[in-house]
Amino acid sequence: xxxxxxxxxxxxxxxxxxxxxxxxxxxxxxxxxxxxxxxxxxxxxxxxxxxxxxxxxxxxxxxxxxxxxxxxxxxxxxxxxxxxxxxxxxxxxxxxxxxxxxxxxxxxxxxxxxxxxxxxxxxxxxxxxxxxxxxxxxxxxxxxxxxxxxxxxxxxxxxxxxxxxxxxxxxxxxxxxxxxxxxxxxxxxxxxxxxxxxxxxxxxxxxxxxxxxxxxxxxxxxxxxxxxxxxxxxxxxxxxxxxxxxxxxxxxxxxxxxxxxxxxxxxxxxxxxxxxxxxxxxxxxxxxxxxxxxxxxxxxxxxxxxxxxxxxxxxxxxxxxxxxxxxxxxxxxxxxxxxxxxxxxxxxxxxxxxxxxxxxxxxxxxxxxxxxxxxxxxxxxxxxxxxxxxxxxxxxxxxxxxxxxxxxxxxxxxxxxxxxxxxxxxxxxxxxxxxxxxxxxxxxxxxxxxxxxxxxxxxxxxxxxxxxxxxxxxxxxxxxxxxxxxxxxxxxxxxxxxxxxxxxxxxxxxxxxxxxxxxxxxxxxxxxxxxxx
Amino acid sequence: xxxxxxxxxxxxxxxxxxxxxxxxxxxxxxxxxxxxxxxxxxxxxxxxxxxxxxxxxxxxxxxxxxxxxxxxxxxxxxxxxxxxxxxxxxxxxxxxxxxxxxxxxxxxxxxxxxxxxxxxxxxxxxxxxxxxxxxxxxxxxxxxxxxxxxxxxxxxxxxxxxxxxxxxxxxxxxxxxxxxxxxxxxxxxxxxxxxxxxxxxxxxxxxxxxxxxxxxxxxxxxxxxxxxxxxxxxxxxxxxxxxxxxxxxxxxxxxxxxxxxxxxxxxxxxxxxxxxxxxxxxxxxxxxxxxxxxxxxxxxxxxxxxxxxxxxxxxxxxxxxxxxxxxxxxxxxxxxxxxxxxxxxxxxxxxxxxxxxxxxxxxxxxxxxxxxxxxxxxxx
Numbered sequence: 001x002x003x004x005x006x007x008x009x010x011x012x013x014x015x016x017x018x019x020x021x022x023x024x025x026x027x028x029x030x031x032x033x034x035x036x037x038x039x040x041x042x043x044x045x046x047x048x049x050x051x052x053x054x055x056x057x058x059x060x061x062x063x064x065x066x067x068x069x070x071x072x073x074x075x076x077x078x079x080x081x082x083x084x085x086x087x088x089x090x091x092x093x094x095x096x097x098x099x100x101x102x103x104x105x106x107x108x109x110x111x112x113x114x115x116x117x118x119x120x121x122x123x124x125x126x127x128x129x130x131x132x133x134x135x136x137x138x139x140x141x142x143x144x145x146x147x148x149x150x151x152x153x154x155x156x157x158x159x160x161x162x163x164x165x166x167x168x169x170x171x172x173x174x175x176x177x178x179x180x181x182x183x184x185x186x187x188x189x190x191x192x193x194x195x196x197x198x199x200x201x202x203x204x205x206x207x208x209x210x211x212x213x214x215x216x217x218x219x220x221x222x223x224x225x226x227x228x229x230x231x232x233x234x235x236x237x238x239x240x241x242x243x244x245x246x247x248x249x250x251x252x253x254x255x256x257x258x259x260x261x262x263x264x265x266x267x268x269x270x271x272x273x274x275x276x277x278x279x280x281x282x283x284x285x286x287x288x289x290x291x292x293x294x295x296x297x298x299x300x301x302x303x304x305x306x307x308x309x310x311x312x313x314x315x316x317x318x319x320x321x322x323x324x325x326x327x328x329x330x331x332x333x334x335x336x337x338x339x340x341x342x343x344x345x346x347x348x349x350x351x352x353x354x355x356x357x358x359x360x361x362x363x364x365x366x367x368x369x370x371x372x373x374x375x376x377x378x379x380x381x382x383x384x385x386x387x388x389x390x391x392x393x394x395x396x397x398x399x400x401x402x403x404x405x406x407x408x409x410x411x412x413x414x415x416x417x418x419x420x421x422x423x424x425x426x427x428x429x430x431x432x433x434x435x436x437x438x439x440x441x442x443x444x445x446x447x448x449x450x451x452x453x454x455x456x457x458x459x460x461x462x463x464x465x466x467x468x469x470x471x472x473x474x475x476x477x478x479x480x481x482x483x484x485x486x487x488x489x490x491x492x493x494x495x496x497x498x499x500x501x502x503x504x505x506x507x508x509x510x511x512x513x514x515x516x517x518x519x520x521x522x523x524x525x526x527x528x529x530x531x532x533x
Numbered sequence: 534x535x536x537x538x539x540x541x542x543x544x545x546x547x548x549x550x551x552x553x554x555x556x557x558x559x560x561x562x563x564x565x566x567x568x569x570x571x572x573x574x575x576x577x578x579x580x581x582x583x584x585x586x587x588x589x590x591x592x593x594x595x596x597x598x599x600x601x602x603x604x605x606x607x608x609x610x611x612x613x614x615x616x617x618x619x620x621x622x623x624x625x626x627x628x629x630x631x632x633x634x635x636x637x638x639x640x641x642x643x644x645x646x647x648x649x650x651x652x653x654x655x656x657x658x659x660x661x662x663x664x665x666x667x668x669x670x671x672x673x674x675x676x677x678x679x680x681x682x683x684x685x686x687x688x689x690x691x692x693x694x695x696x697x698x699x700x701x702x703x704x705x706x707x708x709x710x711x712x713x714x715x716x717x718x719x720x721x722x723x724x725x726x727x728x729x730x731x732x733x734x735x736x737x738x739x740x741x742x743x744x745x746x747x748x749x750x751x752x753x754x755x756x757x758x759x760x761x762x763x764x765x766x767x768x769x770x771x772x773x774x775x776x777x778x779x780x781x782x783x784x785x786x787x788x789x790x791x792x793x794x795x796x797x798x799x800x801x802x803x804x805x806x807x808x809x810x811x812x813x814x815x816x817x818x819x820x821x822x823x824x825x826x827x828x829x830x831x832x833x834x835x836x837x838x839x840x841x842x843x844x845x846x847x848x849x850x851x852x853x854x855x856x857x858x859x860x861x862x863x864x865x866x867x868x869x870x871x872x873x874x875x876x877x878x879x880x881x882x883x884x885x886x887x888x889x890x891x892x893x894x895x896x897x898x899x900x901x902x903x904x905x906x907x908x909x910x911x912x913x
Contacts, residue, residue, distance in 0.1 A: 057702060058694045063835060064770040131837050138767045144744065145727040145769060149667075149867065151838070233745020239728055240743060274610070276620040304730060304765075305741045306722075306748035309652045313645060320637045324630055331629045334601045339617040341610040352605070356598060363590035370640065372647040373583045375739045376568055379730060379765040444565040445734040447765045450773030452692060454704050454761075456565055 012514055020115075023107030024514065025092045028114050030410070032089025033403070035117060037479070039081030040396075042125070044472050046074040051434075051468040054461050059452055067451035068136035073124065075139025076157075079257065080164050081121050083391065086399045087260040088113075088171045091199050093410060095175060097505040097512065098193045100184025100521040105177035106170075113170035120163035127153035138449060140250070143231035143242040147223045154224065158217045165210045172206035175199055184504070184520040190284070191528040193503050194277060197284055198263030201291045205252045205259070208295070213249040216242065240305050247298035255294045258390060259287060261358075261398030262329060265351045267503070268405050269333050272348035273340030274500040276527070279332040286325035286332075293322050303374045312371050319369040323362070330359050345498075346420030350401035353393055353428050361389030364439065379449075382442025388435045392471075393428075400427075400478060408493035411485040412511030419481050426474035433467025502527050569734040572756045572781070576737030578647045586640060654749045657719030659712070665722070665729025665742035665764065667869055668771025668826070672710050675721075679794045682874050683708045684822060685774050689830050703773065704761040707822075709780040711794075713787035714754050722748040726869065727769060733762030733779055741766055754781040769867065771826055801876045804901035809885070812898050816886025819879045824887075827867060832891040839867070843891040852899060855884055856907050877904040 012018045012027065022028060050070050053061045062070070092110065096103055104110050127134040132151035135141065146154060179200045183192070192200075219242075222228040229235020231242045262283075270277045277283065300319040303312060333355050342348070364386040368377050377383060408414050437460035442448075446457045453461065484490060493510040504526065508516050571577050608614040660675040666682070673680045683706045690696045692703075699705065712718050722731055724742040732739040733752075740750040754760075762777040782790070807815070821830060824842075828834045832843035842848045847855050859880060862870035871880065881901040888895040 057698060059692050060694070064773060065835065065838060068767070068770060068772075133838065136770070142728055142767070145767065149727055149769060233743075238746070240746070273608075274616040275618055278620050279622075279626055280620070282626045304739050305743070306746070309649065312648060312652075316644065316648070317641060320641060323637060324633050327633045328626065328630060330597060334597060334604070335625070336620075337601060337604045338608065339614075339619070340604065340608050341614045341616040342605065342608055343610045352601075355601070359594065359597065363594060366590060367583070367586050370582055370586050370644045372579050372644055372651060373586065375651070376579055376583070376734060376737060378739060379732075440566045443568040445569055445762070447732070447763050447773075449767045450763070452703060452773050455698060455700070455702050460565065 021111070023103070023111050025096050025104045025107070025110065026410075026512065026514065028104075028110050029089045029092030029094075031114050032085045032092060032117075035114070036082050036086035036089060036399075037482070039077050039085070039121065040475070041479075043074050043077035043082055044475065046070045046077070048468060048472050050074065051465040053451060054453070055465040056462060057453055057455055057458050062451070064451040065133065065136060068138070068449070069128070069134040071449055072135045072138055072141075073128070076124060076135075077121070078391070079139060079253070080161075081117075081124075083257045083395050083399070084168065085117060087199075087202070087257075088168075090195075090260065090264070090399070090402055090406075091171075091175055094406065094505060095178055095196055095199060096182070097508065097516055098196050098503055099179060099182060099187055100504050100517045100523070101178060101182035102515060102518045104174050105182055106174045109170045110174055113167045113174070116163050116167040120160045120167065123156050123160045123163075127156050130156070140246060141220075142246075143220060143223070143239050147220050147231055150224070155221065158221050161217045162214055165214045168206050169210045172203040172210070175203040176207070179203075184517070184523060186523040190281070191523075193263075194266035194280070194283060195260065195263035198259040198266075198287055201287050202256050202259045205256050205291055205294065209249040209252045209256075212245060213253075216245040216249065219245075240302070243302050243305060244299065247301045248295075250301065251298040252291075252294040254387075254390075255290055257395045258358075259291070261354070261395045262287060264398045264402040264405075265333065265354050268347045268351040268401055269336050269355075270502070271405075271498050271500040272345060272351075273337050273342050275336055275340040276502075277332070278335035278338075279328070282328055283332055286328040289325040290322060293318060293325070297322065300369060300371075300374070303371050304378050316369060316371040320366065323366050323369075326362055330355060330362070345404075346415070346417060346424055347401045347405035349421065349424045349428075350397045350404065353424070354397045354401065357389055357393030357397070357431070361386055361394055364389065377442065379447055380442035381438040381446045381448055384448050385435050385438035385442060388438070392435065393431050397427075397431075403478075403482065405498075406505070407482065407485050408497045409505060409508075409510050409512055411488065412493055412509075413485045413488050413490040414493050414497075415481045415485050416490060419477055423474055423477040423481065426477070427471055430467050430469075430471025430474055434464050434471055435467075437461075437463045437467075571737050572735045572754050572758065572760060573737055573752050574755070575647065575651055575752070576735065578650070579737050582644055582647060585643070589636060589640065651750070654719050654751045656717065657751060658716040660719045660721060661710070661712075662721045662723070663731055663742060665724035665726075665731065665768065665775075666874070667726050667769050667867060668764075668775040669874070670710075670729075670731070670775060670777060671725075671874070674791070677791060677795065678798055679791060680798070681708050681794075683710065683778070685776060686822070687774075689821065689825055701761065704763070704776045704778070706776055706778045709759070709778045711780050711782060711787060711790050712754060713784045714757050714781045716784070717751055717753045719749060719751045722750070728766050729764050729768045729775070730766035731762070731777060732765040733760050733777055735760040736762075736779065739765055754779075757781050757783065774826060801878075804877050804905055806900055806902070807878070807882070809898045812882045812885040813889060815879070815882035816884075817890070819875070819883040820886050820890075823871065823875065824883065832887075832893075842887050843893060848887045848893055849895055852884075852888075852897065852903075853907070855888070856880075856899070856904065859884055860904070860907065860911075872908060877901040877908075880904045 053067055130153045132153060134153055135157045137146040137150060179196060219230040223230050229237040231237050231239050266277050297315060297319045299315040368374050368386060404415060404420055441457045441460045446453055495509050496506050497510060504521055568580055568583050571580055662673040662675055664671040669682050669684045671682050686705045686707050687703050691698050722740050722742040724744045729742040730739060731742055736752045738750050738752050740748045758781055760779045764772055764775045827839040828842050834841040847858060860872035862868045878901040881899045881904050885898045888897060
């Protein structure tokens with residue numbers, strides 16, 4: 001390597017060009033994370049608008065039509081704009097550092113897959129200003145409400161989903177290529193950190209189902225503009241077929257949003273328990289089993305569409321099975337804490353809350369799996385409570401935990417610990433205040449996606465709205481803490497950062513140099529995740 | 534130290550909430566905490582399944598969170614706890630894979646039984662076809678002439694907070710679905726436009742109404758009473774405004790109702806000549822109930838999705854075109870065909886009202902007979 005090129009490759013470009021043209025996994029990771037944070041705040045504001053309207057019975061702030069646009073955009077933005085890009089951002093930052101690679105395997109594709117996202121979501125948000133309004137058919141966009149009866153902006157929505165899909169597929173290809181080809185010598189599959197494992201499996205899920213999503217929106221496009229009748233019974237089609245295809249994508253998608261969370265928590269709990277992760281092998285097997293099962297349970301979202309009895313039974317049994325590997329993971333985390341030497345820094349607090357609240361979401365999921373009972377739960381606030389428990393104190397808490405855990409490595413500065421703890425407690429109380437009462441109003445009979453409700457649901461809705469504002473506003477503390485780290489306000493962090501941290505990323509300086517592991521690291525002194533040297 | 538104690542308190546919080554939920558479930562849902570008690574045998578079975586799986590979940594939660602809590606209290610670095618680096622045990626893994634599996638099988642057996650019973654729609658006493666429309670329900674009692682629409686009666690003023698909300702706010706309709714008790718009622722569900730879902734919690738019936746397809750479900754109500762439910766599948770802007778009210782009555786009352794209903798149905802289609810004032814009065818009632826959700830009480834609509842009728846080209850234009858759009862709807866838009874939903878008298882009154890309200894002042898009036906002849910000309 002000549003001096004010229006090494007200078008070129010060691011210092012980032014300056015100004016906007018650095019961010020537009022960068023192929024550096026750390027820069028791209030940062031952009032993904034910041035993008036995701038912005039989307040979280042936009043999607044969160046929409047959630048607060050929804051909760052404001054539902055604060056009391058009656059129509060106060062908005063018409064039902066706009067309410068439906070808000071629920072739709074909130075869902076789309078949170079799923080595709082906040083949670084998924086946050087995990088991709090972490091994958092970018094961490095996977096090369098964890099496997100001892102200098103960068104992602106396909107850096108230019110990496111740049112492109114990020115830069116598609118602002119355009120996709122810019123387009124989604126622009127539909128708010130279009131004639132006929134934004135998409136108003138829910139994030140699950142069931143036909144024919146999303147085809148024959150949709151506002152004209154649905155075409156832009158379809159195009160955005162295509163772009164998001166392309167971005168996700170390229171991201172997934174990149175993760176797989178990196179993990180398979182660029183591990184440091186000596187790091188075999190059973191020595192890979194859990195985050196790398198869960199992301200590898202997630203990437204395969206993405207590869208398998210994003211094309212299915214692209215297919216179903218393309219069929220919608222054909223129905224809307226090219227007079228086909230895929231989802232129109234009058235032309236020989238079937239609206240229920242839409243749901244089958246959508247959920248064949250949608251259920252693995254649920255695990256795409258939770259498997260990396262499992263990975264993150266599997267790093268944080270051992271660190272602060274000062275013990276190796278309990279049952280590394282069973283964790284890998286459990287994650288793979290969950291991924292496999294995710295392909296054969298999709299119709300549990302559709303127990304009321306009128307499937308034949310055997311279909312209902314099949315999907316009930318397969319869904320119940322998911323409780324087994326998920327249970328194994330939870331038991332393993334608890335066993336990791338057991339007889340540890342625990343401290344409770346902010347990442348650990350969020351991770352413990354993750355285990356507890358994700359488990360509550362998992363248990364209500366087990367209830368939903370019981371098909372006869374699901375006839376009463378389906379499309380009520382019980383379901384809303386369930387999936388928010390797995391997505392907010394589940395996926396989102398794991399992301400927050402991960403940011404607190406690794407931000408000293410990313411910025412070289414320790415975040416403010418007391419503010420972090422304050423953020424945790426407000427979030428923890430807020431999230432439970434928001435979503436726990438939703439179990440009750442759902443069981444009492446309140447359907448989801450309604451802008452106004454009968455009087456008996458009023459009390460708990462008010463509690464949920466208050467909780468939502470507490471939760472939403474407390475995220476500003478998080479934003480402030482992140483900004484302070486980026487601005488280098490705080491104590492400098494050591495390379496090790498956390499006393500109990502294990503893994504290659506903790507062997508490099510904090511902040512991590514722009515280029516790491518240009519020569520493969522020596523793994524001899526590194527304890528493998530299985531606990532052996 | 535302090536933060537750990539707080540942590541303990543709050544971790545315990547969610548468990549306590551779960552337990553609280555378990556205890557309050559005995560209080561018949563008057564706090565609105567638990568699944569509605571059912572008026573059918575199947576509904577009670579479902580409720581039983583729900584409670585069983587709930588208690589299992591609580592038990593699992595208590596054990597898992599209990600152990601976790603114990604570790605959090607005892608195995609803290611600040612108490613001098615030393616980490617024991619054990620990290621693998623195949624025996625333990627097999628145990629905690631097997632136990633959940635056994636619980637699940639035990640749970641699947643009763644669930645399967647109930648599901649089989651729910652799917653047994655054979656040998657029904659009465660068949661009722663239920664059709665979802667944006668945003669109302671139509672009930673056809675098969676093998677009788679009884680066929681009517683059931684629409685929300687809660688007023689716009691109540692929704693907008695201009696008058697106090699009634700007891701059954703958003704859960705009240707003009708015509709109840711009347712069924713006899715202790716008879717097996719088979720429901721056949723379909724929809725006219727988008728997918729709806731017919732749900733009455735106390736009957737434990739929820740089934741999607743899908744355009745172009747027929748779904749089945751059944752209920753045998755044992756207790757007379759009024760049971761209220763709502764559409765459960767997002768079906769557009771009026772999704773929250775198409776409730777279901779089922780009234781279970783004795784067999785005699787049901788037969789008597791059926792006869793009067795059949796008579797009423799016949800007379801509704803007979804038309805007489807009405808004065809302009811009568812048309813306008815009936816028209817306002819009909820308009821506010823059927824049209825105002827989109828076109829607004831003021832006739833201003835919500836452009837561009839729901840056009841204004843005040844000063845509109847159709848309301849001030851050719852009468853036949855005006856009748857056509859109300860009777861047949863507008864394809865590819867939210868404007869549904871009201872021709873079969875409303876009687877000729879109601880249609881005539883609404884059209885007259887639209888042409889003369891809000892300063893439209895067209896001055897003409899449409900008689901029910903004109904609607905009848907329009908529909909006849911169309912072959913309806």
